[in-house]
Amino acid sequence: MKSENKTTEDIIRAWLPEEKGLQKTVIEAMNYSVLAGGKRIRPTLMREAYRLFGGEEEVIEPFMAAMEMIHTYSLVHDDLPAMDNDTLRRGKPTTWSKYGEDMGILAGDSLLTFAFETAAKGFSLSAYPERTGRAIAVLAEKAGIYGMAGGQVVDVEKTGHPVNAEELDFIYRLKTGALLEASLMIGAILAGAGEEAILSMEKIGRNAGLAFQIRDDILDVISTEEELGKPIGSDARNEKTTYVTLFGMEAALAETSRLTAEAIAELDKMPGDTGFFRDFLKKLENRTK
């Protein structure tokens, strides 16, 4: 199939490991976790960024799949009994509750490792090994202690404790923002974009991650259970520090607008059609669920 005719879902599926061999159970658990649903936001953003900067190689495909594997591993480990102890995700049993706690740990580990194994296959699909190498570096950095995992650590440590503004910013920026930053940056890097454009993509990702999190806090107050599909007011009941509890509703709404406007100003510097990203940012700012 020609690359442009493949959906993001097609691409992710094509790079999953085959369910065979003596280690079949863990591969089933890995694929179950990835295929349990999700909006595929990160690989879609990556692909759009790649297109924006004129990328035409197949190298983007293993990176799209790798990004979704890393996002999935983080959910699989978050759900573990020693973490959030969740038995359901998107209406289906979580990986550990279906395959056992040991397989939950191993499936997460294996998804994380397989993400890098998959990304490294990009070297044979690109004429630019430096770009592929840098994309792997960004993938690791934004997934690790200076990225998503760092945010997760502080979030875990602060559960049940008061959080100050600096800590809240750190958690929001890293836990959600880091992989959005990486997705946009990797698309740009693999397409050969210039340094300034790569930095702009990082900023757009950071702002989108923050706006997403603050909007979550807002919706927990102003939405309805019907609209949101889950109980509202849970942050207040759990005495959770959010952007709204720290700074108030008005400031929260102003901040999501500011973050969105700032991201759109970065898009104004870009060549080509940035309509996809504008729509994405506007939807994030105004989403009701």
Next chain:
Amino acid sequence: MKSENKTTEDIIRAWLPEEKGLQKTVIEAMNYSVLAGGKRIRPTLMREAYRLFGGEEEVIEPFMAAMEMIHTYSLVHDDLPAMDNDTLRRGKPTTWSKYGEDMGILAGDSLLTFAFETAAKGFSLSAYPERTGRAIAVLAEKAGIYGMAGGQVVDVEKTGHPVNAEELDFIYRLKTGALLEASLMIGAILAGAGEEAILSMEKIGRNAGLAFQIRDDILDVISTEEELGKPIGSDARNEKTTYVTLFGMEAALAETSRLTAEAIAELDKMPGDTGFFRDFLKKLENRTK
């Protein structure tokens, strides 16, 4: 310090993350785990292989550290309550028992991710991005479901169940052998060795891993508690399938000799001084603890 004057330990320490920032706890847990001891066999083998093929760049250093981080992550997760539930390793509290189960999971995840972040720094330390890229691919492949993690999965699934010869070979080859293979291969790859030499190094690693495991089975029968530093006869008491229970002591001794001789025959094809590897293989074959 000039590269040749640094010990393996110096190199590993130099690439560990700094203990600062809001995510400091997990960084402390990562460094605690890596610095809890260990013989540094894998990075030492990697460095010797690099030297054997004339490697002179600094790129080997982040890969040595990355290999030890991956080995360490596997121990940290193996020790978790849902896995082996070990509270002590080398006489010290295991990571989870010191930092909590959630931090144990996150420290393992972070070490695994940081290993790739560290290895990717190799791109700026080498004039050969293709070599660095291939070394990252080998690192991921040998750590993942077709390597160490695959062996670990089957080992976990078979605990308390009978194991046949094919399964035992799979577990032994992957659980220990895969990272030894990767260490030797990465040293050769980064130094620019030819394909045949890289395959030879892989074979030496595989044989060394198998010989190491079978020797473990032998020592559990013929050693003494004083010599081994732990109770002997535990395999028989736990009705564990080992190479000795499957094939008998004579066959086990013959197989370690055969594996060692085969590995040494590969060394005979190599240029330069292979004394280090010969000594290593002979010590593995005849070790008493």
